[in-house]
Amino acid sequence: MKTLSTDVLIAGAGPVGLLLALWLTRNGVRVVVVDCAASPGTHSYALGLHPETVTLLKECGLGPTLESHAPAHSEMLVYAEEEPVTRLPLAGKQEPLRVFGQHQLESVLETKLRSEGVEVLWCHALTDFCETPDGIEGIVDEREERLVGYASAHLDWFARRSLKINARFLVGADGHRSLTRRRLGLTFREIGKAEIFAVFEFVCRDEDTIPVLPTLVFHPKSISALWPTAQGNYRWAFEVDARFTRNVRREKDRYLAQWSNDAAFPAVEEGLLRDFIAKRAPWFTPKPKNILWRSVVRFERRIASEIGKGRVALVGDSAHLGGPLGMHSVNLGMQEARSLGDALTRWIRDDEASDILAYRENTLNRWQALLANQSQAGSAVYPAAIQPHANRLAWTLPVPDDRLAAVLRELAS
Numbered sequence: 001m002k003t004l005s006t007d008v009l010i011a012g013a014g015p016v017g018l019l020l021a022l023w024l025t026r027n028g029v030r031v032v033v034v035d036c037a038a039s040p041g042t043h044s045y046a047l048g049l050h051p052e053t054v055t056l057l058k059e060c061g062l063g064p065t066l067e068s069h070a071p072a073h074s075e076m077l078v079y080a081e082e083e084p085v086t087r088l089p090l091a092g093k094q095e096p097l098r099v100f101g102q103h104q105l106e107s108v109l110e111t112k113l114r115s116e117g118v119e120v121l122w123c124h125a126l127t128d129f130c131e132t133p134d135g136i137e138g139i140v141d142e143r144e145e146r147l148v149g150y151a152s153a154h155l156d157w158f159a160r161r162s163l164k165i166n167a168r169f170l171v172g173a174d175g176h177r178s179l180t181r182r183r184l185g186l187t188f189r190e191i192g193k194a195e196i197f198a199v200f201e202f203v204c205r206d207e208d209t210i211p212v213l214p215t216l217v218f219h220p221k222s223i224s225a226l227w228p229t230a231q232g233n234y235r236w237a238f239e240v241d242a243r244f245t246r247n248v249r250r251e252k253d254r255y256l257a258q259w260s261n262d263a264a265f266p267a268v269e270e271g272l273l274r275d276f277i278a279k280r281a282p283w284f285t286p287k288p289k290n291i292l293w294r295s296v297v298r299f300e301r302r303i304a305s306e307i308g309k310g311r312v313a314l315v316g317d318s319a320h321l322g323g324p325l326g327m328h329s330v331n332l333g334m335q336e337a338r339s340l341g342d343a344l345t346r347w348i349r350d351d352e353a354s355d356i357l358a359y360r361e362n363t364l365n366r367w368q369a370l371l372a373n374q375s376q377a378g379s380a381v382y383p384a385a386i387q388p389h390a391n392r393l394a395w396t397l398p399v400p401d402d403r404l405a406a407v408l409r410e411l412a413s
Contacts, residue, residue: 002163006032007348009138009167011126011180013040015102016021016316016333017173018109018120022060023341024075025116029348030167032138033118036125040106045225047235048214048367048398051092053331056338058095065108070098070230076398077215078411080385082283088407090399097398099214099230102330124163126179129312135168136311139200156163169344170312173304176302178318186314187305189373195299195323196244197237200273201292204234207333208286216325216396217281218385220226224280233292238276238325240296299323301371301395307360320367325396329369336363370395380412 008024010017013035021031049057049070077084110120120146121140129138140163147206172180181188191250204210215226222239229235251265277284302321308314316333336359343355382390389396399407 002161003030003166004163004333005166006030007167008032008169008171008344009034009126009136009165010171010173011035011138012173012175012178012316012318013037013106013110013120013122014175014316015105015109015330016337017171018106018113019060019334020171020173020315020337020341021057021118021120022109022113022116023338024344025113025118026060027341027345029341029345031118032121032167033113033119034121034124034126034165036123036143038123040103040110041066046102046324046327047077047229048327048331049100049105049186050327050331050398051090051095051097051100052400053334054095054098054273055092056334061112061343062108066098066100069104070100071228072096072098073214075213077211077213078386079215079281079283081217081219082281083383085383085386086410086413088399088410090214092403099213099228101230104230105349112271126174127162129170129180129183131310132166135166136170138165138167138170139163140165155303168311168348171340171344172308172312172314172318174383175317176300176321178314180312181304181318184306184309186309188302189305191303191368194301196242196296197299198239198240198244198268198272198276198294198296199235199237200268200288201229201233201235202273202288203232203290203292204286205289210234210286211284214398218383218389219280220385220388222280223325224276224387226281226284234288236273236276236281238280244296260401268296270294284394297324303367303371308356309364313340313356313360315363319363320371321391322367322371322395326394326398328395328398331398331400332366332370337360339363366401370401380408382412386411 007030010021010031010033010176012145013033021033024031074096075087076090078086078315115139123143124140127139127141129136142160144160174180210229225237227235273288300321304319307319322329339359343359346352346355350393
């Protein structure tokens with residue numbers, strides 16, 4: 001069995017794992033990054049980069065890319081049913097919110113990491129690990145797809161060979177089904193009710209005038225969101241209840257797996273997009289010309305009982321899950337990656353573990369507060385369509401917790 005040695009083994013090459021690898025590499029720390037997928041994702045998943053995340057990415061040398069390819073927004077429109085309520089400020093002190101699809105972000109992070117001399121080991125899955133006197137011994141299977149079956153042939157994954165990777169530390173950035181978390185024996189507690197959205201990404205007719213601002217639409221029993229994407233396309237996400245999923249076909253789309261606890265998703269009919277717009281956003285007059293992808297996705301709110309143990313740490317969706325509207329999972333996950341990267345660097349250089357303990361405690365506390373209906377709004381009274389959602393505004397609005405109270409006051413005024 002081939003053996004590799006490194007300082008930090010990172011399981012998972014999503015935005016959080018890639019950002020952590022880049023941050024550690026720039027700190028002079030050796031990394032090996034493995035991911036069971038064959039390549040970065042192909043759909044745009046999370047779209048909004050919070051101002052703090054934009055600042056972080058610029059520190060990593062991605063400023064020119066964001067400036068040229070990620071549209072900037074300093075405000076978000078808010079509707080209560082059919083009536084506009086306000087324009088919420090989104091910009092930080094120095095940066096606006098930027099719209100940049102997750103698949104684009106993964107691509108530019110991987111390219112930047114490669115320029116630093118680190119290649120992601122795609123089709124490599126972490127299958128087991130154990131602690132050693134010097135750190136962590138990980139077992140990684142190199143995978144390949146093969147055509148199997150007789151009457152109904154299909155592609156399936158098989159282990160081609162195994163690698164042993166000796167590392168001083170292991171980081172699980174391996175998503176909601178994290179093997180790292182499960183091997184540590186940590187629970188992944190659900191906090192509150194899951195949210196289900198019918199999601200459509202589409203192109204409109206050239207002659208139509210398109211709203212240019214991100215938009216939230218509140219109804220008493222649902223929230224919808226419109227995002228103009230970086231490619232010049234648009235996305236509507238309409239909240240639905242569990243009964244809606246019983247009447248649609250189920251198709252497997254592995255590229256959406258990190259959004260949900262189930263890799264099989266209902267596929268929704270194209271005509272439903274027009275129905276949803278007519279009922280929930282009749283002011284949206286542009287006509288969709290071509291739907292690029294569509295699905296119904298279930299978003300859970302979960303938090304790990306601990307953010308790692310010993311020389312193993314968790315980051316991103318392996319440690320916590322949130323809803324889609326505020327884009328907190330990817331944004332806070334990348335900001336956590338910077339904190340974790342600095343903590344690991346200090347442990348490696350100075351044999352000092354206090355920063356990693358602080359990272360675990362701070363991450364746990366922050367997400368418990370965010371997911372536990374703490375809206376920071378006190379006794380604020382919102383417009384009638386928004387008031388039923390008061391307890392989940394904290395993770396619905398794409399603003400960080402240090403500006404949330406001011407934005408909520410604006411929404412209630």
